[in-house]
Amino acid sequence: xxxxxxxxxxxxxxxxxxxxxxxxxxxxxxxxxxxxxxxxxxxxxxxxxxxxxxxxxxxxxxxxxxxxxxxxxxxxxxxxxxxxxxxxxxxxxxxxxxxxxxxxxxxxxxxxxxxxxxxxxxxxxxxxxxxxxxxxxxxxxxxx
Amino acid sequence: xxxxxxxxxxxxxxxxxxxxxxxxxxxxxxxxxxxxxxxxxxxxxxxxxxxxxxxxxxxxxxxxxxxxxxxxxxxxxxxxxxxxxxxxxxxxxxxxxxxxxxxxxxxxxxxxxxxxxxxxxxxxxxxxxxxxxxxxxxxxxxxxxxxxxxxxxxxxxxxxxxxxxxxxxxxxxxxxxxxxxxxxxxxxxxxxxxxxxxxxxxxxxxxxxxxxxxxxxxxxxxxxxxxxxxxxxxxxxxxxxxxxxxxxxxxxxxxxxxxxxxxxxxxxxxxxxxxxxxxxxxxxxxxxxxxxxxxxxxxxxxxxxxxxxxxxxxxxxxxxxxxxxxxxxxxxxxxxxxxxxxxxxxxxxxxxxxxxxxxxxxxxxxxxxxxxxxxxxxxxxxxxxxxxxxxxxxxxxxxxxxxxxxxxxxxxxxxxxxxxxxxxxxxxxxxxxxxxxxxxxxxxxxxxxxxxxxxxxxxxxxxxxxxxxxxxxxxxxxxxxxxxxxxxxxxxxxxxxxxxxxxxxxxxxxxxxxxxxxxxxxxxxxxxxxxxxxxxxxxxxxxxxxxxxxxxxxxxxxxxxxxxxxxxxxxxxxxxxxxxxxxxxxxxxxxxxxxxxxxxxxxxxxxxxxxxxxxxxxxxxxxxxxxxxxxxxxxxxxxxxxxxxxxxxxxxxxxxxxxxxxxxxxxxxxxxxxxxxxxxxxxxxxxxxxxxx
Numbered sequence: 096x097x098x099x100x101x102x103x104x105x106x107x108x109x110x111x112x113x114x115x116x117x118x119x120x121x122x123x124x125x126x127x128x129x130x131x132x133x134x135x136x137x138x139x140x141x142x143x144x145x146x147x148x149x150x151x152x153x154x155x156x157x158x159x160x161x162x163x164x165x166x167x168x169x170x171x172x173x174x175x176x177x178x179x180x181x182x183x184x185x186x187x188x189x190x191x192x193x194x195x196x197x198x199x200x201x202x203x204x205x206x207x208x209x210x211x212x213x214x215x216x217x218x219x220x221x222x223x224x225x226x227x228x229x230x231x232x233x234x235x236x237x238x239x
Numbered sequence: 240x241x242x243x244x245x246x247x248x249x250x251x252x253x254x255x256x257x258x259x260x261x262x263x264x265x266x267x268x269x270x271x272x273x274x275x276x277x278x279x280x281x282x283x284x285x286x287x288x289x290x291x292x293x294x295x296x297x298x299x300x301x302x303x304x305x306x307x308x309x310x311x312x313x314x315x316x317x318x319x320x321x322x323x324x325x326x327x328x329x330x331x332x333x334x335x336x337x338x339x340x341x342x343x344x345x346x347x348x349x350x351x352x353x354x355x356x357x358x359x360x361x362x363x364x365x366x367x368x369x370x371x372x373x374x375x376x377x378x379x380x381x382x383x384x385x386x387x388x389x390x391x392x393x394x395x396x397x398x399x400x401x402x403x404x405x406x407x408x409x410x411x412x413x414x415x416x417x418x419x420x421x422x423x424x425x426x427x428x429x430x431x432x433x434x435x436x437x438x439x440x441x442x443x444x445x446x447x448x449x450x451x452x453x454x455x456x457x458x459x460x461x462x463x464x465x466x467x468x469x470x471x472x473x474x475x476x477x478x479x480x481x482x483x484x485x486x487x488x489x490x491x492x493x494x495x496x497x498x499x500x501x502x503x504x505x506x507x508x509x510x511x512x513x514x515x516x517x518x519x520x521x522x523x524x525x526x527x528x529x530x531x532x533x534x535x536x537x538x539x540x541x542x543x544x545x546x547x548x549x550x551x552x553x554x555x556x557x558x559x560x561x562x563x564x565x566x567x568x569x570x571x572x573x574x575x576x577x578x579x580x581x582x583x584x585x586x587x588x589x590x591x592x593x594x595x596x597x598x599x600x601x602x603x604x605x606x607x608x609x610x611x612x613x614x615x616x617x618x619x620x621x622x623x624x625x626x627x628x629x630x631x632x633x634x635x636x637x638x639x640x641x642x643x644x645x646x647x648x649x650x651x652x653x654x655x656x657x658x659x660x661x662x663x664x665x666x667x668x669x670x671x672x673x674x675x676x677x678x679x680x681x682x683x684x685x686x687x688x689x690x691x692x693x694x695x696x697x698x699x700x701x702x703x704x705x706x707x708x709x710x711x712x713x714x715x716x717x718x719x720x721x722x723x724x725x726x727x728x729x730x731x732x733x734x735x736x737x738x739x740x741x742x743x744x745x746x747x748x749x750x751x752x753x754x755x756x757x758x759x760x761x762x763x764x765x766x767x768x769x770x771x772x773x774x775x776x777x778x779x780x781x782x783x784x785x786x787x788x789x790x791x792x793x794x795x796x797x798x799x800x801x802x803x804x805x806x807x808x809x810x811x812x813x814x815x816x817x818x819x820x821x822x823x824x825x826x827x828x829x830x831x832x833x834x835x836x837x838x839x840x841x842x843x844x845x846x847x848x849x850x851x852x853x854x855x856x857x858x859x860x861x862x863x864x865x866x867x868x869x870x871x872x873x874x875x876x877x878x879x880x881x882x883x884x885x886x887x888x889x890x891x892x893x894x895x896x897x898x899x900x901x902x903x904x905x906x907x908x909x910x911x912x913x914x915x916x917x918x919x920x921x922x923x924x925x926x927x928x929x930x931x932x
Binding site for chain 2: 105106107108109110111112113130131153175177178180181184185186187188189190191192193194195196197198199200201202203204205206207209210211212213215216217218219220221222223224225226227228230231232233234235236237238239
């Protein structure tokens with residue numbers, strides 16, 4: 096099978112990870128394994144990598160273990176990364192977004208108890224018009 | 240000048256926009272790689288002339304898209320065709336695409352940055368003309384893509400040039416139509432509640448310096464020309480409008496063609512505390528279209544266009560003047576006007592914008608007559624002397640008995656009066672052999688103050704109760720709590736007075752709605768005869784025991800006044816009354832049951848002392864620790880996120896999202912375990928790289 100080796104600089108919980116391709120190599124399955132946690136054997140020397148893609152399985156994997164074998168053989172164990180493997184499907188999901196980083200998705204008029212509020216208050220003041228004029232005022236005399 | 244304000248958009252038409260606004264492809268095909276390459280952008284920026292050609296009419300023509308032409312999309316952006324030699328200015332159009340995730344890079348220090356990434360998220364079409372015609376722009380959208388546009392020429396506008404720019408004289412208007420299109424999934428309506436306008440600069444070369452729009456609902460500014468703001472101000476700027484002879488650092492002049500000057504403005508951005516000027520999207524509308532008739536901003540004044548039935552009849556600085564601009568709606572029915580009507584007040588109905596009728600206090604003299612003069616007027620002495628020297632024995636009339644009231648007051652407005660001759664009990668007592676002239680009161684003075692705009696601070700829930708509260712101090716009446724919905728709106732105060740009783744009532748309006756009412760006393764009585772004095776003292780002693788000190792002051796003053804009754808009696812009483820002012824004011828305040836709230840002694844003696852101005856106090860959560868919007872700790876948005884509660888596709892997000900009860904059934908090939916993991920990640924926090932990297 097063909098395996099593409101990458102260096103992944105993104106966090107696991109990232110959709111569309113930043114992957115730098117290292118090399119494309121041939122690999123064999125070591126024994127029997129699950130699709131979720133395969134161990135593959137590759138002949139490899141070169142830059143390090145932490146991520147790989149198995150095209151036959153259409154899945155991306157995080158490298159969880161790496162063992163050197165005879166010669167240039169390396170046994171690589173991976174953990175499936177469904178967030179990357181099914182990125183397009185996830186992107187098309189209709190979801191109820193509870194919290195979001197983007198201002199575009201923010202609902203600022205909803206009370207957000209995660210925003211820290213100081214108990215101290217700040218007072219802003221608007222000085223309006225003068226209602227009581229200066230001077231001594233007026234005298235009104237009533238007579239009959 | 241007639242300018243249609245309604246721009247029809249044919250969402251299903253197929254008008255070809257090639258060579259009209261410099262575009263030959265749908266936006267969506269351009270978005271992914273335009274301006275994605277820094278070096279190409281800089282190359283183009285430094286040599287924009289190489290990237291453009293111009294047709295004879297002055298329309299910019301965009302070259303064929305290629306990798307070395309990152310300005311491809313900017314055929315309409317900031318491309319101003321100005322012919323200052325023939326008193327004309329054309330800004331035929333500009334299409335501006337603005338990202339929604341605000342990935343801006345500063346570039347070469349103060350040269351600003353430019354917009355890049357995901358630029359298909361905004362589309363603004365501007366069109367302007369001063370000499371030829373006003374221009375309306377219509378776009379044609381198919382399946383969420385702008386595929387066509389056309390102009391509709393309107394009424395002739397005029398303008399003159401001066402020093403290379405245009406001078407907008409009195410009575411000359413330039414209307415710019417700005418359309419903001421939003422398309423489902425990709426585009427957002429950005430500034431639905433904005434106050435768009437121009438800055439017209441008289442100091443730097445007579446030019447329209449730019450176009451701006453302020454979204455008061457989110458307290459954010461957006462502009463279309465950088466020169467509006469000082470470079471250290473740094474509000475976002477997106478390309479120039481009709482600008483000439485303005486020394487901007489990101490202006491580029493193209494070689495003149497046919498005598499026309501051609502300018503290109505780069506988009507720019509310098510971080511500033513209104514940094515999310517184009518963000519917000521708090522009024523997200525699908526498939527929404529907005530239209531703005533922009534107005535000029537002459538120096539420090541902002542003008543709102545007064546539009547009725549599609550006709551601009553004038554401009555005003557009073558934002559409360561009704562205009563069709565108040566009632567523009569998008570195609571989904573949302574009001575997107577720059578000055579939308581007040582949202583319904585709880586308990587009120589949809590007619591809440593109807594004016595509330597008010598009435599003043601009745602004024603009837605009946606048997607009595609009322610005269611008014613200033614406290615220090617000599618006429619008081621004349622009356623006093625005339626009454627004091629009156630011959631009671633021969634006339635059998637004691638005129639003093641016909642004095643029924645004497646008040647000192649400081650009304651909030653002048654007391655309506657007419658010149659007259661002093662008359663009492665059918666007698667016109669004379670002073671030095673002549674009638675005594677004194678104005679006769681013929682009405683109550685009523686007056687309104689304001690409006691006062693109570694600005695929002697946070698542009699979110701913190702602007703309202705229970706987080707923010709507003710109070711108003713009404714001279715004569717004390718402090719009143721205001722409902723929280725006044726924040727972000729304007730309030731005004733109407734004072735209704737009763738001169739005869741010396742009382743006042745203040746009604747606070749939030750735009751069209753009365754929101755508070757309070758009453759007070761604006762006068763106090765001056766005792767002028769023994770029986771009156773006795774009555775006052777009795778009232779003070781029986782009803783105001785708590786104010787014994789005040790009563791004592793009063794008694795002392797009255798005693799002085801009574802002792803001097805005689806030839807100089809009334810004048811002395813008046814003078815003596817000043818000595819009792821404090822006492823009576825306290826009595827008046829205590830006796831007034833209509834005070835809604837009195838805080839401390841702030842309202843004491845309001846007739847002669849204390850705070851004499853309206854004060855609006857807004858008490859907000861302290862925000863000093865966070866100096867820039869949205870007033871949250873650094874990293875809050877990225878690590879915690881803002882409350883959203885919106886349904887959307889994951890692809891619509893950028894950055895962190897946390898979702899609720901995700902249904903992953905749409906992911907066909909995933910195993911149950913993988914779906915469970917995807918669901919877990921979405922519900923605990925997923926960072927979306929958008930656009931995909």
